[in-house]
Amino acid sequence: MRALQGHFMKQEDKTLPLVEHFYSFQGEGKFVGTPSIFIRLGGCNLGCKGFNVHIDGITGCDSLKAVHEERFGSSWKKIDDLVPIINSHLKNLDFKPDIVITGGEPLLHYQNPILLKMLDYFVKRGFRITFETNATIKIDFENYTIYKNVVFAMSVKLKNSGEPKSKRVIHEAIKAITENTKLSFFKFVLSKDDLFTKEIGEIISCFKDTPIYCMPMGSTSYELSQNDKAVAEFCIANGYNFVDRMHIRLWSNEEGR
Ligand code: SF4
Known part of the structure; x- marks a missing residue:
């Protein structure tokens, strides 16, 4: 694999921070309802306090345990x-x-050889792999070509x-x-108070052929x-796709779901 051949292994690349792994179904986005194995990696380059989830006195998003390394690492x-x-x-x-x-933001680790080895193994075996990302990290697709085969x-x-x-943009x-x-596709989680802004239209204006899925916040x-x-x-x-957030509808924010 070209990505591994050219990669000089750094100390921090010898491991990958795994927060949790579980088998459930995809509750959001384009592949909602699909049986899926979830791998949650630790670390994020953003710290979205606006989602107002509170754990142990820390405010953040519903993935806070994968974001706040100091407290949960x-x-x-x-x-x-x-x-x-x-397997x-x-x-x-x-x-x-x-x-x-x-x-967290899994693309923080996109050059990590452990992640690249997994991608190579499962892409070759015909698995569909999706990265859930905030899309703020620019991937070097020419040197890490395996990423052309994922969603x-x-x-x-x-x-x-x-x-x-x-x-964030x-x-x-x-x-x-x-x-x-x-x-690949966009997905946005929205409350009724977010619907009057032109934000989504501005973000997607240069990417009109990419499908958009909107989901309710909660x-x-x-x-x-x-x-x-x-x-x-x-x-x-607006001609966007609506999807529910089925895991929350069924199980609220229960871990491992
Ligand atoms: S980018 Fe996602 S995982 Fe990171 S802090 Fe924001 S909502 Fe949480």
Whole structure:
């Protein structure tokens, strides 16, 4: 694999921070409802306080345990091989589920040889692999060509994240993904208060051929119900795809779901 051949292994590349792994179904976006193995990696380059989730006195998003290394990093496992971890789920299945790499921001680790080895192994075996990303990290697709064979669910952050636009909307990073992959898409989590801005239109204006999926904000079924109809109407009016967040509808924010 070209990506591995040219890569000089740094000390921090000898392990990969794994927050959790589990088998469930995809609750969001284009492949909603698909049986999927989830790999959650630690670390994020943003710190979205606007989503107002509170754990142990820290404010952030619903993936806070994968974001806040100082507080939660001691529970992250430093792994040196991802293949057997995914195979431990596959051994009970006689079909190919999707593999979803999420975070935090998993593309922080996109050059890590442990991640590249896993991609090479499962892409060759015909698995569909999706990275759930905030699309702020520009991938070098020429030197890391394996990424042309995966899907990116680009959850570009909006003003409601609380992060400045200069950090959360990186056009070159989005452009690299849309130009080098076939099935990638945008997904936005929206509350009814977010629907009056022109933010989404501005972000996608240069990427009109990339599908857009909008979902209601909320970490419980009740909270989703406060936003779902307004977001659905917004999608109908703008020609975007509406999807629910099925894992939250069924299990709220329960871990391992
Ligand atoms: S980019 Fe995603 S994972 Fe990172 S802090 Fe924001 S919402 Fe959380």
